[in-house]
Amino acid sequence: MKVIGGFLLAALVTLVMRSTVLAGLAARGIVVDVLVLATVAWSLRQRDAWGATFGFVLGLAADLDASHWLGRHALALTLLGYGVGRLSNTLVRDSPLTQLLLLAIATALHQVWTSAFDASGGVAGLGWLAGRVVLATVTTAPLGVLVLLLSQLFVRRRGYGNASGSSTTG
Amino acid sequence: MLPPAERRSVVLVTAYAALSLLMLVVGERIPASGLRGLGAVIFAPFDRVAGAADRLFTSWNENTDLHARLARLETENARLRLMAAETAHLREQLGLEAWRGLTLRPVEVLALGGGDPLPNAATLSAGQNDGVQVGDAVLTSDGLIGRVSECWPDLSRASLITDANQAVACEVETTGVNGILRFVPTPRPRLVLSAVGLADTVRIGELVVTSDLSLRFPRGIPVGRVSRIEQDPTGLMQEIEITPAARMARLRHAFVAPGPRPPLDGIPRPKLEFEPSRTRADRARAAARAPAVPRPVAPDTVGGAQ
Structure with a gap:
């Protein structure tokens, strides 16, 4: 029950942030991929099954908001959630460097996937799309690490264990 | 053989992925x-x-x-x-009708x-x-x-207007040059006024407003200012970049203005809703001024813009 409550709260906060504060930032050119940030954070904490479910639900909500390409975010975030969840079994999850790398790779993959749907300008558009991927990665990964660190401090316990499975929440 | 927990995860992620792929294929037909x-x-x-x-x-x-x-x-x-x-x-x-x-x-x-x-x-x-x-x-x-x-x-x-599927019939305020405003996401996201002839004079900094030809929007609403002028890939038309008038990054309050309602006979006419209300005397004066020959059917809005 506690996990489901956290699941709903995390999804709600992510989607509200995306449609209010972060949408304003995106219009100014500052792209924070909060969908990836939340999915990676959740998958690190709750492992693969919950990670995939969280990614799917969050992606579906984002797809419904977008009017077109239903399933675009859902597919990418499901696979990312599952992949990060699986990797969290074998990585030191509370290492900021690990989190930074995971967030950077996940953001880059998600951005490349979503950019592919917008790529209609031929070769001329590739530069801008590459810039968008790099910008989102550079913005999201450090911010994500910061958010994870703050959340760990806030709950005053180690939410992220290591590969031996020392997570306090299971 | 995978452990049961992992097997469940694999089944779950496969189901989600299959569902997502299905939605990608048939999603446009789902009434969302x-x-x-x-x-x-x-x-x-x-x-x-x-x-x-x-x-x-x-x-x-x-x-x-x-x-x-x-x-x-x-x-x-x-x-x-x-x-x-x-x-x-x-x-x-x-003898012109008043603005409404x-x-x-x-x-x-x-x-x-x-x-x-x-x-x-x-x-x-x-x-x-x-x-x-x-x-x-x-x-x-x-x-x-x-x-x-x-x-x-x-x-x-x-x-x-940042939706690539939207198109707005616009005109340059000072010269009345008509064009179609569209959002172009790549190679970089921008608003572009297209279908403007090379012979038409447009200057940087000029205001672009909604056009008289628009079926959807009342005339004269500011849309943006001309920020760059170049030729389109065909070399036959101008492609004019527009900086939006509204601050799209800070949208908190807005106004809704009624759009034209569909006419009863089903034939779209520009500005139907925004024409001034005519009195019986106005109609009589207009009839007196009208030519005796039948008028040709007005063409629809340029290029399908709304």
Whole structure:
């Protein structure tokens, strides 16, 4: 029950942030991929099954908001959630460097996937799309690490264990 | 053989992936408007809270700016009133019909979304119960931002001009040069006024407004200013980049202006809703001025723009 409550709260906060504060930032050119940030954070904490479910639900909500390409975010975030969840079994999850790398790779993959749907300008558009991927990665990964660190401090316990499975929440 | 927990995970992720792929293939046929409406209703209170915090944060600076703007606009308004009186008098002398003002309904922009990364849709705080209908124009005090695309009882959703599927018939204010405004996401996101002939004179800095030819929008709403002029890939037309008049990054309040309602005979006519209401005497004068030969059918809006 506690996990489901956290699941709903995390999804709600992510989607509200995306449609209010972060949408304003995106219009100014500052792209924070909060969908990836939340999915990676959740998958690190709750492992693969919950990670995939969280990614799917969050992606579906984002797809419904977008009017077109239903399933675009859902597919990418499901696979990312599952992949990060699986990797969290074998990585030191509370290492900021690990989190930074995971967030950077996940953001880059998600951005490349979503950019592919917008790529209609031929070769001329590739530069801008590459810039968008790099910008989102550079913005999201450090911010994500910061958010994870703050959340760990806030709950005053180690939410992220290591590969031996020392997570306090299971 | 995988352990049961891992097997469950694999089955789960396979099911999600298959469902996502299915939606990618047939998603356009799924009527998602109802789901979006449900989502808008569920998220509206949270969006209001998040928006309120954001507004509180910026209200001090904005208040100072608005005071300065109010003073400037009051001065300009006094001058415009004098000019409006003079214009009405001149139009009457020329036998032209008087302008009719727009009915503006203030609404709150609850959430932005849709696009990735740039938002191309907005959830508005008014719906069918407030008289908002699909097709109504949405604007701010700075200019046009979009039109209502979906409407629910208490909320509605507007497609912004940053939606690549929107097209708006526009004209350059000073010269009346017509073109079609579209959002082009790549190679970099920008608003482009296309279908402008090479011979047409357009200068950087000129204001672009909604055109008389628009079927969806009233004439004269500012859309943006010309920021760059170049030839389109065919070399036959100009491609004019527009900086939007409305601050798309700071959409918190907007106005909904009623759009043209579909005519009873089904034949679309530009500006139907925004033509001045005619009295019987006006109609008689117009009939007297009309030529005896039958008039050709007016062509539809240029290039399918709305």
